[in-house]
Amino acid sequence: MIVARTLEDIEDAIAGSCVTIGNFDGVHKGHQKLIELACSRAKARDLVSVVVTFDPHPLRVLRSDKTPPFITLTEQKIELISQYGPQVCLLLEFTRDMARLSPEEFVQKYLLDGLKMKEMIIGYDYHLGKGRAGNFETLTQLGAKHGFTVDRLDPVTVDDAVVSSTRIRDLVQAGKVWSARPLLGRFYQVKGEVVHGMDRGGKLLGFPTANLKLVDELFPKPGVYAVWVEVDREVHMGVANIGINPTFGNDALSVEAHILDFSGDIYGADIRVHFVQRIRDEKKFNGIDELKARIGIDIDLGRQILSQPEAAIRLTRPDFDG
Incomplete structure (x- = not known):
C-alpha cells in the first residue's frame, strides 16, 4: 500500500479511483467491511482503491479540549488499514481551512481533481464538508453532477448493536476487553x-x-x-x-x-x-x-x-x- 500525505505525492499516478473516506479510529469491523468493499469495487472496475483519512483526527482540531482518547494512533491506524487491501492511503492533514470547505469544494479539490474518483463508498452515518452537510443524499447529487457513483454501507452489528468506535472505547475503558474483540476483529x-x-x-x-x-x-x-x-x-x-x-x-x-x-x-x-x-x-x-x-x-x-x-x-x- 502506498501512503501519501499530499496529492502531489501521487500526482498523475491515478487515472481513476474508487474511494472510501473516514476517520477510521480503531479500524473496527465496520471500517474493515467498508475498505474491503471499496477494494472489490475498484477491482471490478479496474480502478485504484483509495482510503482517505485524516491526521490529526478532525475532532482534535475542532474540539481540542473535548476529544476522547482515540483507539488507534496514526501509525497503527495506517498499519491496520493496509491489512485490508487498498492500493493507496491518502493521509490528509486536517486543518480549520479544510473544515471550512463545502462538500462540493472538498470533493472537487481532493477526490475529483486529485484522485480522479469514479466511485465513492461511505459508511451509513458519514458526513463531510462544512457543517457536516455532505451526507449520502447530497453526495449522490454531486455524483450525478460530476460523474461518479456513491454507495453507502449498512451498519455492521455485533450482538444486535452497531459496531462503533464509541462502543469499543466504552468497553475498553470499562475493562471489558474480551467483549471488545469481536468488534475490533482482534x-x-x-x-x-x-x-x-x-x-x-x-x-x-x-x-x-x-x-x-x-x-x-x-x-x-x-x-x-x-x-x-x-x-x-x-x-x-x-x-x-x-x-x-x-x-x-x-x-x-x-x-x-x-x-x-x-x-x-x-x-x-x-x-x-x-x-x-x-x-x-x-x-x-x-x-x-x-x-x-x-x-x-x-x-x-x-x-x-x-x-x-x-x-x-x-x-x-x-x-x-x-
Whole structure:
C-alpha cells in the first residue's frame, strides 16, 4: 500500500479511483467491511482503491479540549488499514481551512481533481464538508453532477448493536476487553518501548516485568489482565497490570507486563501488549508476601485463560512472519 500525505505525492499516478473516506479510529469491523468493499469495487472496475483519512483526527482540531482518547494512533491506524487491501492511503492533514470547505469544494479539490474518483463508498452515518452537510443524499447529487457513483454501507452489528468506535472505547475503558474483540476483529493492544521502572518486579517480588513507556491514549480500566506480549515478532503468554501500584504508593499510571517463561533482555525494545481478559481489580495489599502470593495466582489464571482455544491470537500484519 502506498501512503501519501499530499496529492502531489501521487500526482498523475491515478487515472481513476474508487474511494472510501473516514476517520477510521480503531479500524473496527465496520471500517474493515467498508475498505474491503471499496477494494472489490475498484477491482471490478479496474480502478485504484483509495482510503482517505485524516491526521490529526478532525475532532482534535475542532474540539481540542473535548476529544476522547482515540483507539488507534496514526501509525497503527495506517498499519491496520493496509491489512485490508487498498492500493493507496491518502493521509490528509486536517486543518480549520479544510473544515471550512463545502462538500462540493472538498470533493472537487481532493477526490475529483486529485484522485480522479469514479466511485465513492461511505459508511451509513458519514458526513463531510462544512457543517457536516455532505451526507449520502447530497453526495449522490454531486455524483450525478460530476460523474461518479456513491454507495453507502449498512451498519455492521455485533450482538444486535452497531459496531462503533464509541462502543469499543466504552468497553475498553470499562475493562471489558474480551467483549471488545469481536468488534475490533482482534484483541485491543497498546505498544510501547520497554524502559527501566522501579526495579521491584524481579528483585523484590521475583516476577520481572516489562515496563512500557506509554504513547497510546486509550487504556483498559486499571487492574490485572491476561495478555499476549509480542516481542520481536514472537508472541508470549503474559499477565499485565495497569494502574498506579497502590501497594507501593505510586500515583502515575503504568503498564507492566510479566512475560511467562521468558528471560530475554528487552530494554529499549518496542513491544505490543494484547489484552485478552481482565482477571481482577487493582488493590492495595498488606505487604510483599501477600502481593507475591496474589501474583502467583494471577499467573496461574492468566495461563489458564490463554490456553483456551478462543483466546488464541492471530497476527496478520504484513511484517509478521509467525
